Amino acid sequence: MVYRIGEVAKICSISSETLRHYDRIGLLVPSKKPGSLYRHYTDSQIELVFTIQHLSNLGITLGSIKNLINTTDLKSFNAVLHNQKKVIEKQLEELETMKAGISSLAQSVDQCMNGQESITIKKCPKLYFVMFSRDDESYVQLVDAIEKLPDEWLRTTEYMYTLNRELLLEGAQDSSTYGLVSEYPCASEHIGIKEIPSSLCATFVFFGKENNIGMKCTELSEWVVNAGYAIASDTIVFIKANLAESQEENIHLIEIWIPVKKELTL
Numbered sequence: 100m101v102y103r104i105g106e107v108a109k110i111c112s113i114s115s116e117t118l119r120h121y122d123r124i125g126l127l128v129p130s131k132k133p134g135s136l137y138r139h140y141t142d143s144q145i146e147l148v149f150t151i152q153h154l155s156n157l158g159i160t161l162g163s164i165k166n167l168i169n170t171t172d173l174k175s176f177n178a179v180l181h182n183q184k185k186v187i188e189k190q191l192e193e194l195e196t197m198k199a200g201i202s203s204l205a206q207s208v209d210q211c212m213n214g215q216e217s218i219t220i221k222k223c224p225k226l227y228f229v230m231f232s233r234d235d236e237s238y239v240q241l242v243d244a245i246e247k248l249p250d251e252w253l254r255t256t257e258y259m260y261t262l263n264r265e266l267l268l269e270g271a272q273d274s275s276t277y278g279l280v281s282e283y284p285c286a287s288e289h290i291g292i293k294e295i296p297s298s299l300c301a302t303f304v305f306f307g308k309e310n311n312i313g314m315k316c317t318e319l320s321e322w323v324v325n326a327g328y329a330i331a332s333d334t335i336v337f338i339k340a341n342l343a344e345s346q347e348e349n350i351h352l353i354e355i356w357i358p359v360k361k362e363l364t365l
Contacts, residue, residue: 100141100142101130101139101140101141102139102140102141102145103137103139103140104118104119104129104138104140106140107140107144107145107148110145111145111148111149111152113148113152118148121148121151121161124161124165125165126151126161126164126165126168127140127144127147127148127151129144147168150168151164151168154167157183158183158186158187159179159183163179166179167179193251193254196254196255196283197254200255204339204340207304207339207352207354208352210304211304211305211306211352217303218301218302218303218319218322219301219302219303220299220300220301220302220326220328220359221299221300221302222297222298222299222300223297223298223299223300223302223356223358224282224297225282225294225295225296225297226280226281226282226294226295226335227280227281227282227283227284227285227292227293227294227295228259228278228279228280228281228292228293228294228295229241229244229248229278229279229290229291229292229293230261230276230277230278230279230280230293231244231276231277231278232275232276233275233276233277241277241278241279244278244279244290245279247287247289247290248279248285248287248289248290249285249286249287252281252283252285252287253279255281255282255283256279256280256281257279257280257281257337257338257339258277258278258279258337258338259277259278259279259280259335259336259337259338260275260276260277260278260336260338261275261276261277261333261334261335261336262275262313262316262333262334262336263275263333264330264331264332264333264334275333276333280295280335280337295335298331298332298358298359299331299358299359299360300356300357300358300359301319301322301323301326301328301356301357301359302354302355302356302357303315303319303354303355304339304352304353304354304355305351305352305353305354305355306350306351306352306353307350307351308349308350308351309349309350309351312336312351312353315355316334316336316355316357319334319355319357320334320357323357323359327361327362328359328360328361328362329359329360329361329362330357330358330359331358331359331360332358333358334355334356334357334358335355335356335357335358336353336354336355336356337353337354337355337356338351338352338353339351339352339353339354340352
């Protein structure tokens, strides 16, 4: 039995244009009887359409499918399947990373929306960062670093800057370094990725005007000292979101980490 393109499209729940695309790329070419104006598909080709759809739904490319249906070599078939499994596993890892990033950002937003801008002492994870001193050449260096860093790692990063520990204790609020930071390690042959060890931190989420960030850092450092802790190293300011750019003053959603250690009492 033979079928016209519209009939095949209806039987297989596929568009006629998709069948024409299969024809153009040589994946599924209909036949034409001598003297007939129309081309047709056979029963076996309908079965092949279902096979193509199934493999395509598994994420296998049409190019690979074309090679597979033209061979009876199960070893090649198996190799394609295992390779696609690895591709999907990689995609799942990336989706889990995206999910973690969304959860972290949503948690910060929830805290601000619910009026929970409170200080928390918690064990913070190890961080991996690329950082530069603030000077006239620093942005050029950052752009150069971004071009050399893996896209997979860049998708996990946040913009951050640090406030020098000694200067913060003296009341200064100017940032000393800035860059990109992630909880995920990065293997780069071109850019040196540094580490911030896991440590106990006083943390605070803040949503407000940019010129109030320094003041909030100072308030947090004062709370740390009054609570019986010592500031162990430089403060880290994560820019979670920079909003209202068109207004005179940017509105930031930030998270502040001040590494601390418990003061010894005599």
